Amino acid sequence: MTLFLAVLIPFAGAALVALASRLGRSLSAWAAGGVTLASLALLAPLAPLPFAGETLVQQQDWMPALGLNLAFRLDGLALLFAGLILGIGLLIVLYARYYLSERDSMGRFYAYLMLFMGSMLGIVLSENLIQLLIFWELTSLSSFLLISYWQHREGARRGARMALAVTGLGGFAMLGGFLLIGHIVGSYELSDVFASGDLIREHPLYVPTLILILLGVFTKSAQFPFHFWLPHAMAAPTPVSAYLHSATMVKAGVFLLARLWPALSGTPEWFWLVSGAGLATLLLGAYVALFKHDLKGLLAYSTISHLGLITLLFGLSTPLAAVAGVFHIINHATFKASLFMAAGIIDHEAGTRDMRRLSGLWQYMPYTATLAMVAAAAMAGVPLMNGFLSKEMFFAEAVHIAEGHLGGWVLPALVTLAGAFAVAYSLRFIHNVFFNGEPADLPKTPHEPPRWMKAPVEVLVVLCLVVGIAPALTVGPLLAVAAAGTLQAPLPDYHLALWHGFNTALMMSLVALALGATLYLLRRPLFAWHERTLARLDARVPYNALVGGLVGLAGFITRTFDTGSLQRQVFLFILAALTLGLVPWFAGGTPLTGGRAGLPLDAVSLVAAAALILATLATVVWHRRRFTALVTLGVVGLVVSLAFIKFSAPDLALTQLSVEIVTIVLLLLALHFLPQHAAPEPDRARVGRDAAIALTAGAGTAALAWAVLTRPYDTIAGYFLENSKPGGGGTNVVNVILVDFRGYDTLGEITVLALAGLGIVALLQNLRLTAPLRDAAGRVWDADAHPVIMATLTRILLPLALMVAVFILLRGHNQPGGGFIAGLITAVALIVQYLASGAAWTHQRMRASPPHPNPPPHAGEGANAGPTPTAAPPSPQPSPRPGEGANAGPTPTAAPPSPQPSPRPGEGANAGPTPVYDSHPLLAWGLGIATFTGLASWAFDHPFLTSTFGYLNWPVVGKFEVASAMAFDLGVFLVVVGATLMILTGLGGLHRAEPGTKETR
Amino acid sequence: MRRLLPHPLLSVSLTLLWLLLVNELSAGALVLGALLGWLIPFATSRFWPEQIRIRHSGVLLRFLGVFAVDIVRGSFHVAGLILKGPTRLRPAFVEVPLDLSTDLAISLLANTISLTPGTVSARLSVDKRTLVVHTLDTGDAAALVAEIKQRYEAPLKQVFEEGDA
């Protein structure tokens, strides 16, 4: 996995570099250089392979089922790019060491740079397309970091975001394209893709595939109309521009063109799309570059233009054009990187990059000027420079392609024009900066840069020259393997030489040189004209409008949809439910009424139903007369329980009745603290709309109920009726279902109840409400808080009620009743004490006595071995209310009502004036008993909650049943008592909070 | 004794209650009822701190008899009044001065009044000395007060309060 390692090293190196920076600034530069060299060293031994015509593919399974594997490929093209990335990378590392100022963090810069380098290497060495895309996106991300390196600058932030957005767009599109390729080919491996070129080109999805991939390419390589991000990315430090925006990242796009050339090129679509975009970019970039006053801006547009040139070459689809493209990639990387570095030096030494201020630098930095001039000459395509050679090939291809077509002169003319502009802006770069009189008020006095800052430029400039003069000897072999890697086919016949004789291409070059010089001479009127007209066209404006529009649209959608109104949410939900419920019926074919015969109607039911309907309507109509609505709600509850009784559900009726009362008490408690007068309805339309949807919902449920009721059905109920007695040991089937067949539901249900209690306790914390001093009509409350007659009588009721509760609890298994109802009865009996005698009085009395009756002994002796609460009256509890939480000491334990609840010493110290009964132990006991009953069955090798029962025969008492389910029911009972008390006493305790108490956490 | 059996009367009543609840008279039910009758008072003893002592059981029984008859009488009376129509009624509020002092006795009196002919106890003064009674159809308020005091208050005082004060 050498290739994998070579890619991995820079990533690992990023961390190393960041760490090294803690030890010293130069150290991180050294580390970065070392990392680059290491990667280079790893690849170098493999370099001969492509030269020998071999393609190295290394593969490691990752997600084989999905066709996504770690696969790396080293062929000529990959080798060329890897060399460029690492070689120029090394120079950049060196250059940046001197470029960055004291204030800039070296470690961060080099770490980002290494990340980028690794990503870039990943792209070029990928064999798998998806893997390639992963690295592709990584370059976007790391370039975001690099561009925004000077994050305090507005331009850097904006530029970085714009670059990310545009290249991100391309990345996502390209993902789509690659997926389509994978779909067509059946593999993401390049080897397979290359082999399936014809398959791809003939596939109906070819055009979408091509467009998606080209979107990726064009955005990355700044092709028109996505070119605009590149100039803004110039806010990055110059080494970044030199590296990313000349040699590497922007080349990723054209790399991909080269990479997929064998698979995608050769169709008219390819030709028109690619060469069209290339040509447009070539012209546009060259034109705009001339008018940029910022040195880096000029270079950026020049880069755009040259990328257009390369794109155009690949678009031409001939092998020779592809070779020329590859060649120009190499040449452009060398001269443009050196120019960027030169621009950086100028910026660094002169303090500005504005060409309106720069001039005459020749006298201050002649050496740098020389280097820059050579590189600029290469950019302009002056003979003896490498730029000339590839441009020659380009011109030749342009002519060749255009030959024989109608209007065949257009393309050669246009490219010559672009060449002329290239000459003009190169001239401007040289003349304006280094000559053209004396410099005007520069921030610094310019001088030559440090030795090692120039070195990278020197290396590159020498390369420009060497290649330009003796191409066949120098770059020839590399170009050959790279081109072979691009074409994945035998190379066309071409000849690398400085002199090809007087041919059309040479003529075009000469014309371009002459025209370029003329353009530069005519620059003043041209500049003026440009300022008046085209300069006002800025691609950033539509981009910003687009982004702004998107954000605005997003805001609009979000605000329109999410108004923060609960009513709207509920409305939408009900509307959705109605839609979902109604849609199936439109298909027809299902009658609403089934074939089951119904029961006859009787008068009592009619009266009751009428009362229920009227009471419901009254509740709705009078909902703003709150107390009255509460009373009518009570009627509704009563009639509902009557219905349960009528239709053979005594258990339900009992439950409903108890719940009903507790709910009313709760609502009364709430009513006291809520505004007594409701605000008026906002508008009638709202009411009408709500009424309409409410009626529809009502009609819907009624129809649903009717549809089910009139249909016969098969049910699993028979099993329960048969097995209740023999299997569950009880004759009340509902109760047996609850504690046995579906005891798990019940366990969950009591957990809900316990959670409600606990949640309410948590919610009540810090809750301070001021109780109104007058009632709705403005009357002062009655002075008598605890009417004697009520208090006395309710005290008598308590033991009676407890007795009834025990009775209901015990019989539950066989007759209507059970833990839940018994628990509610107990809780209600205690609540009445609160009602009649007050919280303080009741709490005092509950502290020392268990609020529940001691369960009869035999209930605890079944399978459940746990201690019954008989032995464990809840221990006294100090107030858990947070308001009194000032006591820092550990609040006395409460907890497991242990058989010997000896209170800790010192407990009384923080017992407030009004002790509050703590129901937590009850809750814990209840849940604990229920859970433990379930767990106990494990001891007998049965699943959770398996019940058991038996019959005991005691003297005198006689035969009676003992069932583990009864213990479970006891747990239910305790939870209900605990939770209900917890809720009600918590609420009842609210008023004790002194109004205006400062909240404390 | 008090520690072991805080409220013997209550215990007995509860045992009876249990038998009524289970609606059968068997040894098992009796044992369980007695057990509960013994245990529940423990649980609720804090709610009933004071001993309830009953003297003059005979008086109590006679009172209960009078009470039962009066309930029936009262119901018929009220039923008649209702059927006769609302216009014939002569409602009034009457204040009954109280001789009773314990809460229990006062409460029982108030309840008795409410259940018997045409009267409902409406309000007890804060000092517990006067009971305001609403009557449905009153001719002579003073006579009513006298009847209440003689017929209900006196026996209750005998049963619950004699010797206490």
Next chain:
Amino acid sequence: MEALIALVIGVLTAGGVFLALRGQTFPVVLGLTLLSYAVNLFLFIMGRLAIGVPPVISESAAGYTDPLPQALVLTAIVISFGMTAFVIVLALKARAELGNDHVDGVQLGEDRQA
């Protein structure tokens, strides 16, 4: 009878939905309570209507209705009780935190205690 029950459920649902759509917390709680009545009845009658045949095993019973929906409703009642209790307390909390009893915390009209 079936039609009557269906009608009752429909009315309860309609009332519940209408109240749940109100702006103050109290009617919303009322609405939720009505809705829970409706759904409890609905769930219950899924075992069909039957009079005088409670699912308590005895020799003299004429038959038994489907016990399962009853057990489900029981569970549902308890759960909705817990939920109602919670939402009531939450309404109070909201009253304290938001200063009024509107579900969105916006002031509509007068709030005498604010």
Next chain:
Amino acid sequence: MSLLDHLAILPVVLPLVVGIVLIVLRNAPRALQRGVAVAATLALLPLALALIQATGDGTHLVYKLGNWEAPYGIVLVADRLAAWMLLTTALLAVFALLYALTAPVPQPSPQTGEGANAGPTPTYDRDGRHFHVLFQLQLFGLNGAFLTGDLFNLFVFFEILLLASYGLMLHGGGRQRVKAGLHYVVINLVGSTLFLFAVGTLYGVTGTLNMADLAVKLAATPPHNAALVQSAALLLFGVFALKAALLPLTLWLPAAYAQTSAPVAALFAIMTKVGAYSILRVYSLIAGEAAGPLTGLLDAWLVPLALATLALGMAGAMASTSLRQQTAWLVVASIGTLLVAFGLGSADALAAGLYYLPHSTFATAALFLLADSIARGRGEFADRFESGPAMPRARLVGGLFFAVAVAVAGLPPLSGFLGKFMLLQAALESPWMPWVWPVVLATGLLGVVALARSGSLLFYRTHTAHAELPAPANAALAPVVGLLALIVGLVLAAGPLSDFTAATAAQLTAPQHYIDAVLGGAR
């Protein structure tokens, strides 16, 4: 029976028992409470792994509660899907809990209208009562919901996890939180009502509640009942859609998640997945290939709604004015993506969704936790997208933000990208492809743009601080790092994991095995 035979119920019982123990220990030393809570949460990990192991070969572990046979009693069914959900939950819970134990609660900013409070800031678990109990019972509810094989029992566990989530959501209180909580509670109560209507109708027609049995019965629905069962099944879908925050039932989520405390919001990252899970579980059984009138019931609904949800989520993320709000909207977007996968319904798509599920859970949770640290570090500017002071340790926090943002946005090389890749690949075969691709790709881009903007505003556009701001402690950042590590783990082990999700998807698309495993004994 050894303890191993009870494996399927252990992840349910454990949090319950611990919850009870924690009620008992409510006044015990805090260290003890925390120790118990952490140990119990950690213990869920080996249990979940054991379940993965036990179900890995395609076994359906059927646990008959109360030893009653399948359609009559309640059964727990542990299959690959359940085990996967349990593992995700357990992992998430560990980090959410750790954060709650270590990170201090942010000082209420003057804007929220709460009085300044003096004294040391407590950690989240001390910000109110019963945090640990509620947390454990929340896990009880979640695990129970994932394991149950009974529709009504699913309702019960929904209620448990909802009520626990209400408690947790409102924990600590505060104006905005209470308002959001009220909305969350009320809408869910209405949802629960609908759940009962739907379950009731299904029972009324089929006479059974066991999901496997329901599948059998529903498949044999006679034509004159067709619309009735379709109606019921769609109503049920409405409930699940609400829990999953599918459009148009999304609105409760952004406020609720943005306003609650960070560890709770992080834990809630799994809550919407419960809805998604339920959709998958129930409809893979009752609306599969041979499901009578229910065949392909959701085909027309799920994908378009999910795509709309995704789009809305991203719109919300673009329009957000604070990081937590943005994260909440990103949760919406992630659920949209997830449900697109589930809606496509093919085995490949399900596999993609199941791979994406833990990723999106961890990623959004990490972002919630990080947003909290950021808010604390920026003082009064909190997490609002405004130019604020440079926060202490901005490099580290910024780096973490970058990584988390990459994860959330679904960019390479993190698992979100792999999930989306799998999803898009799966969508190729679907007729929905022309809709799925543009939306998924475009929203991906919007996510990048939105997060780049947030990061840029929060970290780059800073001015010098005029007050001493608290630096985020390592302890508060560690859970974020931990969640990121999980995401990296998802990438590194993508092969075996995607194989697992593919196997899970295969199991789901062949529900007959499930049905046979559950009902085998009874028939």
Next chain:
Amino acid sequence: MIDTLLALLVLTGAIFTFIGSLGLARLRDFYTRLHGPTKATTLGVGCLLIASALYFSLRDDGVSLHEVLVTLFLFMTAPVSAHLLAKAALHLKVKSLAPTPADDRSPPPDAA
């Protein structure tokens, strides 16, 4: 004979129940309305309960007395409810046909 007694009891009970509610519906101020349900209805239900006790005792060869319990509860609670309601009505100054007594102005013993 017993059957007739039973029927009589049932009928009496139902009639009293009816009359109680009739009073509630017909009478013209709250205080007079209070009397009907408190007495007539209570007795009506009492009669019905006795009938029920009799019925079940006869049918199941065993004494059925648990109906007594309900009666007991009713007789204990009905007057308390009535008293409280009257108290509340006086407090609220509900319209009365009879002149209402003066407010009880003495300071409350246990004002909160």
Next chain:
Amino acid sequence: MLDTVIPIAYALVALAFAMSFWRLIQGPDAPDRILALDTLYVNTIAFLVLLGIHLGSAIYFEAALLIAMMGFVGTVALAKYLLRGDIIE
């Protein structure tokens, strides 16, 4: 004999129910409504007892007992609210 009486009794109880309900709707004051609700509870007990005799089932007894208890609590709570506002203090 009983069979002829029971329908009459049902009718009377139903009428009683209806009248109590009428008062509940009619009001006019809060105590009237509470009283009406209380009476409705008692009417329901009557109905249950009748139902028990009619169907010959003792299974409705507990419901009657419970209504007696719960009705009282409801009435007391509502009345206390009118008097004091805060019912648990």
